[in-house]
Amino acid sequence: MTNKEIPKITSDIYIILSCYNEEETLEEVVTGLVERGFKVLIIDDGSKDNSPIIARRLVKKFAPNVYHYRHIINVGLGGAIKTGIQAALSRGADIMITFDADGQHNPDDLYNMYPPLQDGIADVVIASRDFSDMPTGRRFGNTVMNYITYIFQGKMVTDSQSGLRAFTASAARKLQLKSPHYGVSSEIIGEIHRRHLEMLEVPMTTIYDERTIQKGTNTLVGIKIILEFLNETLKK
Amino acid sequence: MYTYQIILIVLSCIGILFGIYQYKKNNFNNAVLSLWVLVGIAIIVTALFPGITTVIANIFGFGRGLDIIYIISILFLFYIVFKLYNKMEEQKRRINELVSQLALKEYEE
Structure with a gap:
């Protein structure tokens, strides 16, 4: 994307960067985001590697644009996102965007995400992966997850497990998230539906390498998400 | 009286005493102690008069007295597991x- 095409940032945008053992990619990801003019909240979810040390160094290097929040024990993706939303709200963010620290997201994709929120066209923007680019197993799994999300959360979307989501502050305040783990992705879709938030889907480019393929939502995680939803349904 | 009846009665008595001990140590509240003692007494009564279970079983349409105890125990255990899980x-x-x-x-600090 050339400079001319980059939409102007006219609001306070915070990136909620959930991070669990990402010492290899953290610095590169944070640098890429700061260079593009975003403020970064590193939510370190109890990492056991050098991520906290790197994070603290990045806070100093990019002050006051990078902040480091550390969970003393590992909670899960949902917990990290919840902490991130609270941190962003307390810092007076206008817009917050969830982003993965493992290097699978392309920071250039953010340029599609904040303009609709700044212009008041939408409350939430979800960047959807192109399933046809995915390895077959992954494509099947994600399609199944879309249907599971539809069954339990009542809304069909192009990519229910997308990690790239942007919210306005008022939308983020309305979200009531309970799932501490990966179930949070589907839960967010459900909350968008239940709180009647205006949602927009934009395309995203995903970087697939061996590392990100190993890390993402696999079959076991999928089953865990289903069990979590079943339990929630039983409790109601 | 058969041996199993004596064993059941002795075990139940120990169970009730254990419940009272836990209550004194503040590990059990009133509700748990009452339940504990009631179950103990119920086992002692059924051990002394095994015929009762058959009567109850017949009311509910089960073949044997023992079956109803099994079923109640399993349901009770399910309930406990569910409670613990929650x-x-x-x-x-x-x-x-x-x-x-x-x-x-x-x-903030």
Whole structure:
């Protein structure tokens, strides 16, 4: 994307960067985001590697644009996102965007995400992966997850497990998230539906390498998400 | 009287005493102690008069007295597991909330 095409940032945008053992990619990801003019909240979810040390160094290097929040024990993706939303709200963010620290997201994709929120066209923007680019197993799994999300959360979307989501502050305040783990992705879709938030889907480019393929939502995680939803349904 | 009846009665008595001991140590509340003692008494009564279970079983349409005890025990265990699971989930939720608040607190100070 050339400079001319980059939409102007006219609001306070915070990136909620959930991070669990990402010492290899953290610095590169944070640098890429700061260079593009975003403020970064590193939510370190109890990492056991050098991520906290790197994070603290990045806070100093990019002050006051990078902040480091550390969970003393590992909670899960949902917990990290919840902490991130609270941190962003307390810092007076206008817009917050969830982003993965493992290097699978392309920071250039953010340029599609904040303009609709700044212009008041939408409350939430979800960047959807192109399933046809995915390895077959992954494509099947994600399609199944879309249907599971539809069954339990009542809304069909192009990519229910997308990690790239942007919210306005008022939308983020309305979200009531309970799932501490990966179930949070589907839960967010459900909350968008239940709180009647205006949602927009934009395309995203995903970087697939061996590392990100190993890390993402696999079959076991999928089953865990289903069990979590079943339990929630039983409790109601 | 058969041996199994004596064993059941002795075990139940020990169980009731254990319940009272736990109550005194503040591990059991009134409700749990009452339940514990009631179950103990019920076992002693059925051990002394095994015919009762057959009467109850017939009322509910089960063949043998023992079957109804099995079924009630299994249902009771299911209930306990469900309760424990929910309690554990609640504890997990509280710990997560605590961890989150601790992380946020660092910047406030």
